[in-house]
Amino acid sequence: MAYKIIASQCTACSACEPECPNVAIQEKDGTFVIIAKKCTECIGYFDDPQCAAVCPVENTCVIDNGYPRYQAA
Amino acid sequence: MQDQAAANNGTVHEIQPLDALMQKIAEHKGCGSSGGAGKASCGSAAGQGDLPPEVWEKVKNHPCYSEEAHHHYARMHVAVAPACNIQCNYCNRKYDCANESRPGVVSEKLTPEQAARKVVAVASAIPQMTVLGIAGPGDPLANPEKTFRTFELVAREAPDIKLCLSTNGLALPDHVETIKRFNVDHVTITINVVDPEVGQHIYPWIFYRHKRYTGREAARILSERQLQGLEMLTAAGILCKVNSVMIPGVNDRHLVEVNRAVKSRGAFLHNIMPLISAPEHGTVFGLNGQRGPTAQELKALQDQCEGEMNMMRHCRQCRADAVGLLGEDRSAEFSTEKVMAMEVSYDAAARKAYQERVEQDRQEKVAAREAELAQPGADFGDIKILAAVATKGGGRINEHFGHAGEFQIYEVSAAGTKFIGHRRVDHYCQGGYGEEDTLDTVIRAINDCVAVFVAKIGACPKDSLKAAGIDPVDGYAHEFIEQSVIAYFKEYVEKVRRGEIAHIDKGDADIRQGAYIAA
């Protein structure tokens, strides 16, 4: 699984972007998106997924169930 | 019209006593745009007060710090910092936050390059513009690259513009060095609490060192960082002002303690602002019906803290990305699109010439006030009155009653005049619709004043004001404010003495809810 951003809730505040240790977050068409294949759920870097921890809108950075679980190498 | 005025008088009488007014406010908790009227507030004692000379020298032309300077100078903010690192219960970051002078993230967002261009364009067109602030939409220090890049670009092109920033303080200790290096003039920290017990009711969480903290721990870390940051600024010789939002029942009593804590750490000014809260803001406080303070509650707290340190009373809680001077918003002229298309040449000489003229004007005004005060026959006893003034700036009574978007409130006594704050209102003259309602809110906003000074006023509002016990005064049109209110006060005291009028306690007034647009 990776994280994803629910676009309709994103305020485009950009807070998540610099926090991502994998540079997986980008601005796209006025909201921010996570590039799923770069996201490691922050495993190997931090205890909590940084995007979800900093996002001011609850339940906006959430697990993307449509994507396979990240496997730590 | 007459009938309506009479009907209004009914409501006006109802709200005269403080208790009745408080009741009314309680009934309409968190009243929105339809609700209250005035916005009393914060104020440096308009003059030097007991500021050390070197500090006064730095702030006397700063519109955010000296009320008197606000008549002549303007500041602008640019929205380059969208990200935030804490959550406050009075803030919903989608929209403009009236409490922290922060535009919402839905307001126009600028890159540092666009922002610098805008600053130079505005400064060229408006020589009064002397201060650039970065306050949001998030926290400037949660966006350090964008914030400091903007400062760097502006300093290069327009070195005479003073730079300031407002922060929640969480990241402040990490950036004091940089702030000093960029020659930032003033820093404002919003400190609402120094006790985590109280703080947990204002801050649901913070994001600090890669972790989200909640509850007391969040408030404890935030307070420690704020006070540490303040101490570091003081040690580095950077002026620091503290803003506090007064939230009745949450931190109102506690703010006296905050005042002591920030004073002892070297803050030069403390600005206690009323909570602005309405359900339509979508904030936690707005939704749970948390009310803001009344004008007199706010003044009482400011007065209580004033013995301790300089209080600021003229803060309008302007929306931070507004452009203009005293109630006049020129943002529309400087949209990103227009600014990018503009031919801009920065004319430092013209700006300097303008500013010299202003200095002359200011000296005349002070001289006029001193002269009026010095005139004989002034035995005022211990009478104190509040007077409301409609002004467009320049320190004169030069606004029509119906066009006033705010009134300035002065306290007049044997000690002279003291600026108490602003009360914002909706323009009474907005053409037909809802005029009587608006007049009612205007009266409520200045209900505690004995007189209102205007350049001009219609017969109808005049009668309603009189019925509400507020004397409409247009005899000092275009004169200097302080000189005029002192002259009026002398007459007033004479009349009281001769028994022609009775001096009564005027009760309380409302604080208008909603974001203030103009600078």
Ligand code: SF4
């Ligand atoms: S969970 Fe971590 S790695 Fe994935 S997008 Fe969010 S911050 Fe980046």
Ligand code: SF4
């Ligand atoms: S932190 Fe949340 S609201 Fe802000 S840009 Fe990222 S996803 Fe959007």
